[in-house]
Amino acid sequence: MFYEDIQPQKLKDFLLDPTHDTLCELLLYNTGETDFLDFKAKWIDLTKLAKHILAIANSGGGSIIVGVGQQSDGSSSLDGLSSQDFLDKADVDNKLGNYLPSWVKYRTEDFIFDKQALAPFTDKKFQVLIIEYDPKYVPYTSIISRGELRYGAIYIRQGTKSIEASNEKLLEIILRKVNAGDAYSTDLTLIEHLTQLKYLYAERNRQADDDYERFIERVIERKQRRIEQVLDVYGMTDE
Template sequence: MGSNVENDKPWKEQLASFLKDPTRRNLRNLLQLEAVEDNDLEFKRELLPFDLLAKHILAMANKDGGAIVFGVEETNLNQFSPCGLSNSFDITDIEKKLEPYVPKKLEISIIPTYYKGEDYPEFKDKLFLIIIVKYNPRYVPFIALKSGENLKKDTIYIRRNRASEPINYDELQEILNNRIETEYSTTDERKLIEHLEELKELYNYIPKSIKKVVSYKPPSVPLNFGLAGQQFKNFFGETEYETLPNPDYPEESYEGFIKRLIEIKKDIIIKLVKKS
């Protein structure tokens, strides 16, 4: 499997699908489109030493996330072929051996993929291992927790030119800015929810309707207190009420206000789509 310029766009689109849904079909499609290694995609023939694997995971998590696929070999420069893993593995063991190097907030998914009886001979009866590294700007930068032969403790790694390297000043500023923007966005969202809940509570303090006295019949002294029902009613008098809209209730209901916000948001989205 080789790579050319014409295939760059299709395999990139397939990579996006693969990262969202790392199924056997999406992996097969990715390799058949002659994908090459990039900052968000790494191919390896066999499993790596765990400190080196942790280094790649940390670097991807600090960039934009990505995938590491084991069981794919580089046959020529930027040409990759599915060879399958020669040895089996234990997912729990991988997780335990990565744990000393990687912060708990860093999320990964470890997915074994086996092609049994596939129609495509290059995949048939082959085992692959996929590690999906999730990107969460709220927690970057992720720092190595432990030193190893291939990484240093308290060092921030990032993907650069298809390699995992120590971060430089400009890259650090970029990911910190991304984190700040994400925190602002999250804070604004939280504030909006709080404001809406408080507004709804205020609406509950004002009744939508009020009762107005229409007529009142004065009480009469009952002759026989044994006839409790009607005679006690006459004793206290009779009042008729009419239910009317509360003039102090806001003209726009809470539901109407939410509906108006939805329409405003829709207009903003439409304008953004037209500009793009």
């Protein structure tokens, strides 16, 4: 898993070691919702939830914490979940699997505090979706059109919202993938490689800056070589 861009540090600490203690630290000293962190008072519609998961996965990974409300002033309310709203985590993960690509890595964790826990966590329950980021698989796309989801759409986080990516944001994702080096690549399908190449061509054609255009050309060349590898013709010469 890759969490290099995660902010704040307490969120990164929690993702790397998701314990009751690190969750308490994150919630007590949180700075509100970000590109990497979302709060929900209760579980929401699964298509909306899948949209947030895709957006967070494309933006660098992170977490959705269920049981935390948002006040009108932007502050958090650590209300926890009632027994009725506390769902079976395996059931949540299995149902979400109907809306997400199989290579999106996520899981739900239960955090149950007893009567001996310190306030404001005494006798409260939270559930947390942990969403991993792996540059070799991005951008993650929606595999279904239903509810909040549009088939083939690429979602990203923008502050507290999950929105459909613009061409510029999609390019950022692709460049982040390229900067990750050879760790990504052959796990993508041919269609996904060709889609990325199409966006790179469009970006090259609309840029006027010579240095930037040369950079995009180099990225295009790398992507073309990768497609040749996928087609199993890398290194072949014309007869």
